[in-house]
Amino acid sequence: MNKIEQNSSISTKKSGNFDFSEAFKLKVRRVQCKNYEGVVVHVQKKIIHGLLVLAIPFSLAACSSPSNVATTEKPKEETKSSAPPHWSYEGDTGPAKWGSLDPSFASCANGTEQSPIDIELSKVKLDKTIQELKIDYKPTVFTLMNNGHTIQLNDPTGSNFLTIDGKKYKLLQMHFHKPSENQINGQSFDMEGHLVHQSEDGQLAVLGFLIKVGKENSQLADAWSKLPKDKTKEDVKLDKPIDLANLLPQDKKAYFYSGSLTTPPCSEGVKWNVLNTPIEMSAEQVNAFAAIFPNNSRPVQPLKDRSIFTNYIS
Template identity: 35%
Template sequence: MKSLSRASLVLMTSLLALSLAACSGKKAEEHTPTSEQGGEHGEAHGSQPVAKWTYDGDTGPMHWGQLGGAELCGTGQRQSPVDIVGQPKMQLSHMLLNYNSVTATIQNTGKTIRVTPANGGELDLDGDKYPLKYVEFHSPSEHALNGHQSTLESQFVHVDAEGHTLIVAVLYDIGAADPMLGSLWTYLPTDPGQPMPLADLLINAQDLMPGTQDFYVYSGSLTTPPCTEAVTWMVYASPLTVSAEQADAFQRLIGPNARPLQARNARDFFRVVGTN
């Protein structure tokens, strides 16, 4: 099995065989997530401002495509999240998770909990470096594996120097408590507001991930308005666990914040195993 460069990764994740920049039809910075409060992955730089949106009611996911600036949520053909089914083709990739143990902030945006590390490191995929920008959480999980939707999903948003977005997703099922999440959850802000320092706590993204490098990979989109496409998703094949108490703490604070599953359309999934 051969190694994957960014170009080959993008080719295999789209039957259209287009590069990330070409398939978006936009400049690189136009699909770079921002840290704007209120959105899961923020609004895209240079894009039309998105009208107010929510996770329910007349401005909920079923209506996002009708909101100003979010038309792609209704018309896009490569939208996320998806149900990853079957036995995808296997590929090998040279992968290094070069994350740092650093200080960070935590924020209740009103729609999610966001943790932003200071110089959190990067994911190196066959020599292509994707710096980590922030981590966000969703309950229930946005992605599903063979029809199974987990209790919680964390999403590690990376953006490279050219503006390409890569998001690593970790699913959590109910089971033993997760110690690192337990440390984070002691700082959960009860009300929406500005980022607050995680005092006396260093964050390393790898501590919040499984110990394997086994992913399902596909080409998709941001899961909140404006639902920008040309996003590479790497979903860990092995879920972690959280306790019922940890899941309840998040759900009581934020409430349901998962976009419904989207149509697969003409897309392939791949199983990528990292090697050092």
């Protein structure tokens, strides 16, 4: 799930049942603050008191308008204090080190419901009470950005929705990982896309779709012709709409599990839905992404006490 990333500070509300990548509205005196992969954040009420005390001053400094900043504060010091911790996919700032880079990243090391996972089919449980995913997507002209960790397409319309068990989630953005983050029976795919949604109460839901090399994907052709090689300061507007309904596979069999963001701060409470059938992209399209992000996937995490469900009856 990979902010689903303009900054990397998302916190999610814990969910009983189930994201992807990588997130709720952070409210400090009703001021919205940092976001990650384009997702607004929430402070969880269950945050340890000590951490909450630290988080509030930080968010106030990050969100204060010039009129609210004391004249004795130095702009450079304020910028430094509000800068998100640097993380990457390799070396001393890679996935194995995320949990030690910043206290807000602690879940990356200590979380109990982390994503991605290996979906072992022998462990998947059938639950006929789970309603089919209700996907209400319209052809949409997205804006395109390189946020330094992935290629992300932002939805400026607010008109695309995913309904899970009667609860409605609005699409915020779509981004990609290479190779796939979630696996099926230990198999990685060439890439994976994450459609990141958020409900009115701030809960995240991610619809993950696996990608394999095959024919050219016409729905992503316009976006792929404009891939920014460097981190962008402003979004690039696409010329042609993407029809998400035709981007996704016709077979909507999915696996459901409770997980987390797949990028720091690895916040949990994300509702994950991973489609079983992969879509196709050409080798040229996959290689074009790889030229910018050769490897931007977090390794699979332990399932621990979680269950994986499906409502598909074979």
